[in-house]
Amino acid sequence: MAQPSPGATAAAWDRDRTIVRFPDPAVVVVDERFRDLVPYQEVVERLWTGARWLEGPVWFGDRGELLVSDIPNDRILRWSEADGQVRDYRSPSNNANGSTRDWQGRLVTCEHLTHRVTRTEHDGSITVLADRFEGSRLSAPNDVVVSRDGAVWFTDPAWGLMSMYEGERVPEELPCAVYRVDPGTGAIEAVITDMARPNGIAFSPDESVLYVVDTHIRAYDMVDGRPRDGRWVIDMGRGTSDGMRVDVDGRIWAAAGRGGDGYDGVHCFAPDGALLGMILLPETVANLCFGGPKRNRLFIAASRSIYSVFVETQGCPGG
Numbered sequence: 001m002a003q004p005s006p007g008a009t010a011a012a013w014d015r016d017r018t019i020v021r022f023p024d025p026a027v028v029v030v031d032e033r034f035r036d037l038v039p040y041q042e043v044v045e046r047l048w049t050g051a052r053w054l055e056g057p058v059w060f061g062d063r064g065e066l067l068v069s070d071i072p073n074d075r076i077l078r079w080s081e082a083d084g085q086v087r088d089y090r091s092p093s094n095n096a097n098g099s100t101r102d103w104q105g106r107l108v109t110c111e112h113l114t115h116r117v118t119r120t121e122h123d124g125s126i127t128v129l130a131d132r133f134e135g136s137r138l139s140a141p142n143d144v145v146v147s148r149d150g151a152v153w154f155t156d157p158a159w160g161l162m163s164m165y166e167g168e169r170v171p172e173e174l175p176c177a178v179y180r181v182d183p184g185t186g187a188i189e190a191v192i193t194d195m196a197r198p199n200g201i202a203f204s205p206d207e208s209v210l211y212v213v214d215t216h217i218r219a220y221d222m223v224d225g226r227p228r229d230g231r232w233v234i235d236m237g238r239g240t241s242d243g244m245r246v247d248v249d250g251r252i253w254a255a256a257g258r259g260g261d262g263y264d265g266v267h268c269f270a271p272d273g274a275l276l277g278m279i280l281l282p283e284t285v286a287n288l289c290f291g292g293p294k295r296n297r298l299f300i301a302a303s304r305s306i307y308s309v310f311v312e313t314q315g316c317p318g319g
Helices: 008-013 032-037
Strands: 027-029 045-049 054-060 065-070 075-080 086-090 096-101 107-111 116-120 126-130 144-146 152-156 177-181 188-192 201-203 209-214 216-223 226-234 240-246 252-257 265-269 275-280 285-291 297-302 305-310
Touching (some): 027 032, 054 297, 054 305, 065 096, 096 144, 107 144, 144 201, 201 240, 209 240, 216 240
Parallel strands (some): 054 096
Antiparallel strands (some): 045 305, 065 075, 107 116, 116 126, 144 152, 177 188, 201 209, 216 226, 252 265
């Protein structure tokens, strides 16, 4: 098993990365099961830099575009696969954070400033899916996923109302929770209330398990459509996680940060929590998604930059 040595990230990135010896030193194999997940000839790329804090990447294959939130700059950006350019998609964005697409291809977005989750309809109009629960205002919805039945699941850790940098500094009216929005009635239900600051959220490929980040990663069995029997499955070690995605074979690809050199980047775990490998970056990673025509390109929102790497797996549909 290979482990990154001190200075590993600097050694991998302190160079002109248009020429990198294979295999890319930014790709670290911890378990042999990871070796074939990144092609030998593949190089981690920085696609663009110039944001303040990037979050919520979501792939629009029908447009060949990646949308990503630049929270402090109050905008959603779009990176074009065709020309590599980054342009504004929505500005202002209400300090948008996490986003996903529903099963009709519509954008679903968490907004810090307005304390709500919205859906962008095909005609561009905005539908509010959730902004209050039991008469109280939501705090600052953070990340979101849509299950196959159309239910919208989102986390509300309140990070976005603790400072003016990502929203506004106002008191919390509700405890932190994970919520579900019913696809038929629109009713909002608090389905997980025992986590300190629930953050990233994703389903296993068959939706039998719901994963939620709270510094480390917890798994809940889905019983009669609701999460039950929460347990810690992934220990992030000396750092923390934020957002995550799951591939078609059930591996968890987790954003990793606050661990410093030789840690920050993307960590890939087996479903049982074993660390398989790492993609080391010179910036803290907030979130990621799979995209590209084959859903085998990992797009990474890392602090001020967008990165990508092609992998030998595919992201789950909807992630």
